[in-house]
Amino acid sequence: MPTVKQTNQIKGRLGLYNAEISAGSLMPPESRRIAKLLLERPTPEQWDAALKDENLLQKKPATARRQARLIRNRLETLDDEGLRLVVEGEGELCGQVLLAAAVRHNRILSDFLRDVYIADLHRLENTLSHRQWEAFLTECEHRDETVGHWAVSTREKLFQVVVRILVEAKYIDSTRRKGLTPPMLHPTARAYLKRLGDAETLARMEVKA
Numbered sequence: 001m002p003t004v005k006q007t008n009q010i011k012g013r014l015g016l017y018n019a020e021i022s023a024g025s026l027m028p029p030e031s032r033r034i035a036k037l038l039l040e041r042p043t044p045e046q047w048d049a050a051l052k053d054e055n056l057l058q059k060k061p062a063t064a065r066r067q068a069r070l071i072r073n074r075l076e077t078l079d080d081e082g083l084r085l086v087v088e089g090e091g092e093l094c095g096q097v098l099l100a101a102a103v104r105h106n107r108i109l110s111d112f113l114r115d116v117y118i119a120d121l122h123r124l125e126n127t128l129s130h131r132q133w134e135a136f137l138t139e140c141e142h143r144d145e146t147v148g149h150w151a152v153s154t155r156e157k158l159f160q161v162v163v164r165i166l167v168e169a170k171y172i173d174s175t176r177r178k179g180l181t182p183p184m185l186h187p188t189a190r191a192y193l194k195r196l197g198d199a200e201t202l203a204r205m206e207v208k209a
Helices: 004-012 028-039 044-052 061-075 080-088 091-105 107-122 130-143 145-149 152-168 187-196 199-205
Strands: none
Touching (some): 028 061, 028 091, 061 091, 080 091, 091 199, 107 130
């Protein structure tokens, strides 16, 4: 599987940042189902049948397609070991592996953890603010001018999803207060990222004040 750096290099040729993450947060129940399906190496026909005929995600067709595509793209940054951790891991471990997959898949989330979340911890800040998000996107525009063309509604949706992801992973206490609550990284999640050789994602997730 590609490292975060390799994935971002590939994306860089298409634009450093994209808004795909706006399709959903970590979605643990849905991600467990998709991970189990991916371990079975589905053909395109089997994939379509699982979503349409079996209604695997228990969603309306358009929503199911959009969320399944996002979840699959995230999970495909992992190997079979990672997929099994998602399927079989208890809640905390599953959530942290899903966060790792989301960070490996999306540069916006990865850079936000590095440039805002970790920086806030080092400054002994207690909460995230919307003002920080706008400042962060301004910095992103310097790296990728396409960010400046995103609609206001897209920028707001991205912020909401990033916050929900961090709440689900227990890095923030709630979507309302947005208090910083970095968890202890699960030993299995840490060992897995080390086996992947992904020091970059590990550094994003194993945050320390």
